[in-house]
Amino acid sequence: MKINIIGGGPAGMYFAILMKQADPAHEITVYERNGPDDTFGWGVVFSGKTLRNLRAADEESHAEITRAFAAWDNVDVVHRQEKISIHGNSFSGIARLQLLKILQRRCERLGVQLLFRTEVPDLDSLKANCDLLVAADGVNSTARKQYSGQFLPTLDVRPNRYIWYGTNRLFHGLTLTFRENETGVFAAHSYKFNQTTSTFIIECDQETWDRAGFATMSDHETREYLEKVFAPDLDGRSLLSNNSKWINFLLVKNDSWFFENVAMIGDALHTAHFSIGSGTKLALEDAIALFESFSGTASVSAALRDFEKKRKPVIEGYQAAAFESMRWFENARDYMNLSPLEVAYALMTRSGRVSDDDLRRRDPEFIARYEKAVGGKQ
Numbered sequence: 499m500k501i502n503i504i505g506g507g508p509a510g511m512y513f514a515i516l517m518k519q520a521d522p523a524h525e526i527t528v529y530e531r532n533g534p535d536d537t538f539g540w541g542v543v544f545s546g547k548t549l550r551n552l553r554a555a556d557e558e559s560h561a562e563i564t565r566a567f568a569a570w571d572n573v574d575v576v577h578r579q580e581k582i583s584i585h586g587n588s589f590s591g592i593a594r595l596q597l598l599k600i601l602q603r604r605c606e607r608l609g610v611q612l613l614f615r616t617e618v619p620d621l622d623s624l625k626a627n628c629d630l631l632v633a634a635d636g637v638n639s640t641a642r643k644q645y646s647g648q649f650l651p652t653l654d655v656r657p658n659r660y661i662w663y664g665t666n667r668l669f670h671g672l673t674l675t676f677r678e679n680e681t682g683v684f685a686a687h688s689y690k691f692n693q694t695t696s697t698f699i700i701e702c703d704q705e706t707w708d709r710a711g712f713a714t715m716s717d718h719e720t721r722e723y724l725e726k727v728f729a730p731d732l733d734g735r736s737l738l739s740n741n742s743k744w745i746n747f748l749l750v751k752n753d754s755w756f757f758e759n760v761a762m763i764g765d766a767l768h769t770a771h772f773s774i775g776s777g778t779k780l781a782l783e784d785a786i787a788l789f790e791s792f793s794g795t796a797s798v799s800a801a802l803r804d805f806e807k808k809r810k811p812v813i814e815g816y817q818a819a820a821f822e823s824m825r826w827f828e829n830a831r832d833y834m835n836l837s838p839l840e841v842a843y844a845l846m847t848r849s850g851r852v853s854d855d856d857l858r859r860r861d862p863e864f865i866a867r868y869e870k871a872v873g874g875k876q
């Protein structure tokens with residue numbers, strides 16, 4: 499089969515790896531506008547379950563990923579100077595660039611053709627020239643725009659602002675920190691992803707953002723301001739920018755996931771708020787799902803139908819949970835009058851995916867402290 503893939507991010511490369519590994523006769527080309535070392539972002543995070551899926555799909559890249567990553571089992575919630583740790587949550591982090599390098603090497607060894615610095619401005623000729631065209635071209639997908647009449651996307655620009663930094667302060671666990679000042683509430687999502695660096699995402703509502711005056715601040719002033727807000731947490735370390743800018747989260751959904759011989763995967767197809775797990779996990783799991791749909795049939799249309807039928811309900815469930823989580827952070831201001839233990843409990847159960855019983859199993863000590871603080875079992 500001749501397969502063209504637009505986008506050399508995690509989704510596109512992982513799909514190429516799985517297909518080429520299963521059948522070396524496939525002729526696979528990945529078109530990527532950036533160079534092999536250009537990237538944005540810092541660390542990406544995976545749950546224990548995602549890692550098990552990656553091992554089952556491709557042991558070789560799984561082994562390299564797990565050699566490079568930092569693992570932890572605690573979620574820490576910081577509110578009013580107090581840190582509450584909740585254990586029993588298995589996660590790990592890896593630098594996005596390192597992940598991309600592992601996938602690039604794996605593609606090269608298998609004989610996938612990676613064409614870097616190759617922008618695809620128009621998909622029609624690529625589509626005509628292959629059996630299968632996979633658009634893994636990210637949140638601002640060209641494919642989704644060009645074929646919007648077929649994919650029928652819904653794009654929802656969310657009200658909160660967020661900015662993606664790194665820092666050399668190491669957060670040994672997924673750490674959710676709340677800081678208030680005269681302008682409003684700031685939340686930070688942080689976790690270490692190697693021996694020296696943590697991701698540090700800061701989020702606030704529009705009112706806080708306006709009052710703080712970020713609209714007229716330079717990048718440098720923005721960083722200085724936020725370093726002051728999170729001074730007790732950064733422990734004297736600075737925030738590291740990688741051309742970091744304030745953005746609004748874009749919630750992407752598509753009614754239709756494929757047409758003719760074209761399918762989308764990853765961020766191009768759907769997004770889920772970063773507070774519930776990274777887009778990278780969903781991108782890789784999409785690649786696995788699409789690959790599995792091809793393992794039962796040689797027919798492109800049957801495989802794409804199967805992919806949409808099986809994967810769509812999974813993603814819808816995920817997006818529903820991520821929506822609740824996102825709304826929690828959009829309304830963070832309303833929770834700030836709660837005690838640190840109450841905030842921690844509300845956060846752990848915010849998406850509906852973790853129940854009171856799950857928490858009791860994972861960390862009985864935390865639940866006992868919480869119940870004691872709120873005066874007995876709820």
Ligand SMILES: Cc1cc2nc3c(=O)[nH]c(=O)nc-3n(C[C@H](O)[C@H](O)[C@H](O)COP(=O)(O)OP(=O)(O)OC[C@H]3O[C@@H](n4cnc5c(N)ncnc54)[C@H](O)[C@@H]3O)c2cc1C
Binds near residue numbers: 507616634637
């Ligand atoms: C500013 C920012 C920072 C982020 N940082 C992190 C982070 O630190 N951790 C994390 O877990 N997630 C992060 N994310 C989210 C994460 O990048 C995505 O959820 C994940 O990478 C999705 O994988 P993907 O393969 O679907 O898309 P992407 O990783 O976005 O890959 C799409 C690729 O397609 C290429 N491309 C797009 N259009 C074309 C075209 N027309 N022609 C050729 N190539 C094209 C792009 O250059 C890109 O390499 C970040 C997102 C943004 C916007």
